[in-house]
Amino acid sequence: MSLERLAAISRFYGADPDYVIAGGGNTSFKDQSTLWVKGSGVSLGEITPDGFVAMDRAKLAAIWDAGYPEDPAEREKAVLADMLASREPGEEHKRPSVETLLHDMLPFACVVHTHPSLVNGLTCSREGEAALRALSGGDPLWIPISDPGFVLASSVREKLAGRVKVPQVIFLQNHGVFVGADTDEEIKAIYSRIITIIKEKITRVPDFSGECDEYGNSGETADLIKKAAGERVVLFRRNREIGRLVKDRAAFAPVSSAYTPDHIVYSGSDPLFLEKGADISSEWKLHSESTGRPPKIAAVEDLGVFGIGSSVDTASLTLELFTDTMKVAAYAESFGGPRFMTPEKIAFINNWEAEHYRRKLTEK
Numbered sequence: 148m149s150l151e152r153l154a155a156i157s158r159f160y161g162a163d164p165d166y167v168i169a170g171g172g173n174t175s176f177k178d179q180s181t182l183w184v185k186g187s188g189v190s191l192g193e194i195t196p197d198g199f200v201a202m203d204r205a206k207l208a209a210i211w212d213a214g215y216p217e218d219p220a221e222r223e224k225a226v227l228a229d230m231l232a233s234r235e236p237g238e239e240h241k242r243p244s245v246e247t248l249l250h251d252m253l254p255f256a257c258v259v260h261t262h263p264s265l266v267n268g269l270t271c272s273r274e275g276e277a278a279l280r281a282l283s284g285g286d287p288l289w290i291p292i293s294d295p296g297f298v299l300a301s302s303v304r305e306k307l308a309g310r311v312k313v314p315q316v317i318f319l320q321n322h323g324v325f326v327g328a329d330t331d332e333e334i335k336a337i338y339s340r341i342i343t344i345i346k347e348k349i350t351r352v353p354d355f356s357g358e359c360d361e362y363g364n365s366g367e368t369a370d371l372i373k374k375a376a377g378e379r380v381v382l383f384r385r386n387r388e389i390g391r392l393v394k395d396r397a398a399f400a401p402v403s404s405a406y407t408p409d410h411i412v413y414s415g416s417d418p419l420f421l422e423k424g425a426d427i428s429s430e431w432k433l434h435s436e437s438t439g440r441p442p443k444i445a446a447v448e449d450l451g452v453f454g455i456g457s458s459v460d461t462a463s464l465t466l467e468l469f470t471d472t473m474k475v476a477a478y479a480e481s482f483g484g485p486r487f488m489t490p491e492k493i494a495f496i497n498n499w500e501a502e503h504y505r506r507k508l509t510e511k
């Protein structure tokens with residue numbers, strides 16, 4: 148393995164929307180003393196060796212003995228300061244991935260963390276853990292829902308303490324998967340094995356045919372949505388899967404909240420559902436007031452879905468992540484039905500400084 152090979156395998160998964168969308172996912176390569184981890188805000192699909200941050204592993208290890216405040220906001224601030232202080236000289240202009248500590252503790256030269264829709268069909272389902280146990284036939288490492296960053300790394304660290312051997316695959320509820328190996332070939336082999344095994348169990352694949360991004364008959368509704376969105380860009384989408392989900396409010400339930408942090412960051416945790424004949428302007432206002440932010444997704448009964456963003460790129464990204472939500476919801480049907488993130492975990496992401504940083508970068 149080398150930094151060049153790490154960049155190559157990162158682009159391989161980063162450019163494939165089945166594994167990673169937008170700024171999601173992160174990768175690393177390590178030797179005894181240095182960890183090269185993806186920089187926060189760098190896109191995995193386009194990363195070059197320069198996009199990785201060289202970290203001093205001795206300093207990262209010392210974080211475990213530091214002791215941090217109980218208060219989540221203070222704790223995150225203190226951990227971030229120590230993480231930034233662990234950068235090797237010359238790296239001060241870069242910011243390491245929020246999952247740096249987790250990458251560092253896995254005893255494999257290469258670690259590739261992604262958020263595949265298929266895997267998340269399992270991790271975001273009611274019976275995901277049991278299904279995984281049955282599928283793997285062994286003792287897979289499943290990490291219950293956790294805030295990303297320090298809390299997640301601590302939770303994995305605790306689970307690993309009771310094991311003789313560190314597993315090469317770690318499933319994270321409502322998040323994704325970590326795969327570690329000493330070569331990139333082995334990482335690819337493990338990923339394709341995971342995907343094949345889960346695919347075989349999927350009983351329903353979402354139907355995205357009949358795609359239509361024209362406003363069609365929706366002229367008046369579209370105008371009202373645009374008016375409510377103000378300066379922001381509004382993009383419309385409809386296909387068979389969307390048609391099925393916007394049939395009525397009950398049909399929309401499986402996509403009415405967030406499955407993973409990525410979904411919150413890019414398409415929001417509170418899509419607005421507008422019933423036929425609803426007063427769009429007043430519902431919009433009510434929804435914005437009650438959630439504290441304007442909606443990124445507005446679904447209209449029997450019509451389709453509007454993605455809203457500060458530019459055409461962010462509005463498209465909003466729709467892309469909503470599409471991923473639809474995939475996760477459909478795949479999760481095979482594992483006891485979908486399971487959203489809990490309201491507390493959603494609130495943490497909505498308020499988290501690190502995610503705010505990531506969102507800001509994508510909204511530029």
Ligand SMILES: [Zn+2]
Nearest residue numbers: 172260322323
């Ligand atoms: Zn992640």
